[in-house]
Amino acid sequence: MLGYLAAAATCLAAVVLVGWDPWLLADLPGVSYLFSPPEGTATPKEAPERLLSITELGRYIGTEGSPGLYLALLGEVFDVQRGHKHYGPGGSYSFFAGRDASRAYVTGDFTETGLADDVSGLSPLEMVNVKNWLSFYHKNYVYIGKLIGRYYDESGRATEALKVADEVAEAGLKQQAKSEEEKKQFPPCNSEWTSSTGTRVWCSKQSGGVERDWVGVPRKLYKPGAKNHRCVCVRTTGPPTGHLEPAEHSDRGDLDEPTLQEYEGCHALYEWCVLKG
Numbered sequence: 001m002l003g004y005l006a007a008a009a010t011c012l013a014a015v016v017l018v019g020w021d022p023w024l025l026a027d028l029p030g031v032s033y034l035f036s037p038p039e040g041t042a043t044p045k046e047a048p049e050r051l052l053s054i055t056e057l058g059r060y061i062g063t064e065g066s067p068g069l070y071l072a073l074l075g076e077v078f079d080v081q082r083g084h085k086h087y088g089p090g091g092s093y094s095f096f097a098g099r100d101a102s103r104a105y106v107t108g109d110f111t112e113t114g115l116a117d118d119v120s121g122l123s124p125l126e127m128v129n130v131k132n133w134l135s136f137y138h139k140n141y142v143y144i145g146k147l148i149g150r151y152y153d154e155s156g157r158a159t160e161a162l163k164v165a166d167e168v169a170e171a172g173l174k175q176q177a178k179s180e181e182e183k184k185q186f187p188p189c190n191s192e193w194t195s196s197t198g199t200r201v202w203c204s205k206q207s208g209g210v211e212r213d214w215v216g217v218p219r220k221l222y223k224p225g226a227k228n229h230r231c232v233c234v235r236t237t238g239p240p241t242g243h244l245e246p247a248e249h250s251d252r253g254d255l256d257e258p259t260l261q262e263y264e265g266c267h268a269l270y271e272w273c274v275l276k277g
């Protein structure tokens with residue numbers, strides 16, 4: 001059984017920051033799919049969508065005498081028999097069986113209280129994560145239908161709670177797209193610490209995981225209103241980002257961006273810097 005502490009400590013970092021384990025990332029489809037299940041994988045034509053009550057879903061826990069092994073996420077029910085080693089009795093994630101525990105997919109709180117369906121109050125990026133899990137289930141398991149409750153009413157219509165959750169997730173996608181753009185303009189620096197040298201930061205054509213044809217120089221980037229800064233690589237030639245007319249500008253790339261500061265004691269145009277203090 002995966003311990004709550006271990007999961008809570010690492011899953012937020014793994015899931016929210018990097019978007020989940022590589023095996024899941026590899027499976028995850030494009031972003032648009034998050035909001036519309038792919039054709040063919042969702043509802044098999046021959047199996048009409050079912051509407052299940054919470055009590056009915058609760059029977060599908062894969063034990064002897066139980067009708068099967070189901071789980072729900074944001075009110076969508078999946079047959080996870082294929083993954084019985086995870087969800088079946090004795091499996092590391094058996095607590096997900098027979099219920100909708102949407103919230104726990106991002107909190108990693110697998111206690112009875114934590115295994116809740118209510119996602120209200122989750123951040124936009126956390127909601128994107130819940131949606132990623134939904135895509136994962138659509139892709140890897142058999143879609144059964146809707147759970148009558150928080151997210152779908154007795155007629156299978158989306159509730160206000162689902163609409164709100166979708167809006168939060170959409171805001172999260174926009175936030176993600178924006179930070180991807182920012183990362184292209186200001187890719188993170190490489191950094192290392194050794195007891196002899198201390199912290200050294202440097203730029204390369206792949207630093208921050210951003211492939212580019214320029215290296216850049218390290219600078220401190222301050223977000224408006226934030227006290228902390230992070231080390232980013234800044235382009236030193238060509239027009240500033242967003243300005244298409246090179247002739248009107250000095251050939252200094254983004255060096256004059258006001259949110260940037262030089263590292264004290266380092267050459268302004270060196271690709272590396274040893275941090276003082």
Ligand code: HEM
Nearest residue numbers: 002006007008010011012015083086093104105106107108
């Ligand atoms: C928010 C925290 C976490 C959640 C919600 C979560 C959820 C899940 C789920 C639902 C599966 C089954 C996927 C499937 O149907 O194929 C799974 C598999 C797995 N998880 Fe987690 N997990 C979390 C944290 C972690 C952490 C922290 C680790 C490792 C330290 C981990 C390691 C694994 C591994 C190795 C598998 C695959 C097991 C196998 O294929 O036998 N998980 N996880």
